[in-house]
Amino acid sequence: MTCPADLVQLRYAISSQGATIGRDGELVRGLMEGFRAVVERHDQALDPLQEKFSGLSTRQSTTSVTFQPLNYPAGSSAVTPVSLRFDGELGTCRAFLxxxxxxxxLQPSFFPSNRSKIAYLITLMSRRALAWVMAVWEQQSAICFSMEGFMAELK
Structure with missing residues (x-):
């Protein structure tokens, strides 16, 4: 049988735990309200950005290439000149690549290795794209030896 003192202690412990659970519940509710407010502010900030950038994936690129006829003398080491440059602007990378x-x-003999292809791409870069790629090139990053890896980084 349980003595009355033990029952009093048990009731006090249960009451104390109930109060703690109640306080914890209030804290959780407060955190949830704060979280909802953050999510709402995030959504409000994201809406204008989504509107601004929603057309990028469907916008036509204005990047163009001018090809010269391939009538170089035998033994020539010239590559078909191109008039395009990639500056890092969103939406133009895919067309550039x-x-x-x-x-x-069209001229595989001028690009015998992945490294020569990547070097050629770099010569056609400017502004932000050139600043990024020069840092990568100078570090001799692994992507400078893999055309697939390099193109994946650009996209």
């Missing part, structure tokens, strides 16, 4: 790939496909 496709057009450079065409040049490389």
């Amino acid at each position: 496709a057009q450079c790939s065409l040049v490389m496909e």
